[in-house]
Amino acid sequence: MAKHYDKQFKLDAIQYYHAHKNLGLQGCATNLGISQQTLSRWQKELRETGDIESRGSGNYASDEAKEIARLKRELRDSHCDYMSPKDYEELYRRLQQDELQLAG
Missing domain, CATH: 1.10.287 (Helix Hairpins)
Structure with missing residues (x-):
């Protein structure tokens, strides 16, 4: 089952990666307990849209x-x-x- 992280965790994870680029994407993701693909996806989403999706499982727009x-x-x-x-x-x-x- 997929884990769901709140918006603040996602933003903190991206900030951690930018502050510790010497560890690389994989090293930062491992330190944070998430997959490299997850961290990469969050970073791409923030870069492309300027925001990160914060709705988790079971949260609906209406x-x-x-x-x-x-x-x-x-x-x-x-x-x-x-x-x-x-x-x-x-x-x-x-x-x-x-x-x-x-x-x-």
Whole structure:
């Protein structure tokens, strides 16, 4: 299972790397207990966007996004024995539309 780090930890990790470049990316990541890929990804995200994503697992941008995630889990976890293929397709189409509306 993936670990989730708060925004401050990510920013501190990048600052640590910049202050200890002589250790290299791998050395800094090892000292921080994270993978080199993780530290590299955070650094790239900060460089490209000027910020770091701080939402962790289970944090949603809105109540609607949370409900969509719950419905998707329910749909994924159900065996759909009681749902016709047509009903399943309609439900999936509505979920996609809701997701697009939230993104837009």
